[in-house]
Amino acid sequence: MKEWVTMNERYRTFILLAQYRSFTETAKHMFCSQPTVSQHIQQLEKELGCQLISRKKRQIELTTQGEIVLAYAQKMQEMEQQLRLAVKQTQQENIKLYISHYIADSFFNELFDKNNTTYQQYPYEINSFCYEDLKSSLVENHAKFAVMPIYNADTIVHQSFDIDILFEEEFVLVMAADHPLASRKIIYARDLKNLSMLLPQSPYLGQHIKEALHKKAVPVYYIQMTNFEIIKKAVQQGMGVSFLPYKSIEDSLDKLTFKYVKGLSIKRKNGIVFNRNQILNEQEQAFCERIKKNLKMVSVR
Structure with missing residues (x-):
């Protein structure tokens, strides 16, 4: 369960990094340090066995693999929200x-x-x-x-x-x-x-x-x-x-x-x-x- 939560956090970090294209801005929105953001991305790349981002002229860009992972990560985030809503609705008894x-x-x-x-x-x-x-x-x-x-x-x-x-x-x-x-x-x-x-x-x-x-x-x-x-x-x-x-x-x-x-x-x-x-x-x-x-x-x- 702990590993699932950790993976979930890493995907969330990657989604925000793809949005802000900045480690600093991503860290601000996650209320964490910049090294933590870098660590999440490195761990995710290691687990998936591919490079997700590249730096060109101080600008962060997604690789082809990064674009694919981003699409799936967003779907996973949406499914998690739907899951939580479904569970909540079952808890509201008639x-x-x-x-x-x-x-x-x-x-x-x-x-x-x-x-x-x-x-x-x-x-x-x-x-x-x-x-x-x-x-x-x-x-x-x-x-x-x-x-x-x-x-x-x-x-x-x-x-x-x-x-x-x-x-x-x-x-x-x-x-x-x-x-x-x-x-x-x-x-x-x-x-x-x-x-x-x-x-x-x-x-x-x-x-x-x-x-x-x-x-x-x-x-x-x-x-x-x-x-x-x-x-x-x-x-x-x-x-x-x-x-x-x-x-x-x-x-x-x-x-x-x-x-x-x-x-x-x-x-x-x-x-x-x-x-x-x-x-x-x-x-x-x-x-x-x-x-x-x-x-x-x-x-x-």
């Missing part, structure tokens, strides 16, 4: 984002605002998953961090990872526009008695909603569905009511109605879960800091 379906869909503008130059400068990929898949990605070390809901009941996440809470949001009671409760100004927990309550498939969120209703001693009929989008369609068809985050229905208020239930509060925290076994690079850290700033300023009902 910013791999693991985000819950809900956050990616409802807070896309906050995640990828136009002022965030991080994702504009570096390659990135978005992986949108449900809660359990995000958790598995962290546990299996596929994800360095994940933007996802936070549930106090999930002890594995709290014990195994570092968590930075971004925001907390309250779930609202969602119903069809023609539902009997839609015209009520005030709704109490007892008004939900014996209604069909549509729950998302997420076990932690489903349990979270059940516990809140259980504390109020409200008997309802639970119907499990895949996700928020399916639940919204079912609510529109009059199949039941549901507690959903306001952001998930914001674009459907022409078809749905939401209400707050007096004395009943269902809230969920969302944050960044960091894998302790993974180290974030500079670009990933910058991205996380940016979305922390954006999402912590989010005003949710």
Whole structure:
């Protein structure tokens, strides 16, 4: 390796000497002594077995062999620059984002605002998953961090990872526009008695909603569905009511109605879960800091 570096320096010396046609000027640009320049040229001539330069009337000229070596030396220098660039590009890993379906869909503008130059400068990929898949990605070390809901009941996440809470949001009671409760100004927990309550498939969120209703001693009929989008369609068809985050229905208020239930509060925290076994690079850290700033300023009902 040492010999390769030495050869590289000699070729660089020769390229500069061919440019300035002066040992003195070449030494100035290399920040070395004139004898060092002469030594580099002599060593290069010895290794190649030919004369590279000649002196005529105090003027340095390249020999025919020197012209050939110069052309190859310049190509070698260009290839070295290309090599360094290629290596540098491979070191810039993609910013791999693991985000819950809900956050990616409802807070896309906050995640990828136009002022965030991080994702504009570096390659990135978005992986949108449900809660359990995000958790598995962290546990299996596929994800360095994940933007996802936070549930106090999930002890594995709290014990195994570092968590930075971004925001907390309250779930609202969602119903069809023609539902009997839609015209009520005030709704109490007892008004939900014996209604069909549509729950998302997420076990932690489903349990979270059940516990809140259980504390109020409200008997309802639970119907499990895949996700928020399916639940919204079912609510529109009059199949039941549901507690959903306001952001998930914001674009459907022409078809749905939401209400707050007096004395009943269902809230969920969302944050960044960091894998302790993974180290974030500079670009990933910058991205996380940016979305922390954006999402912590989010005003949710």
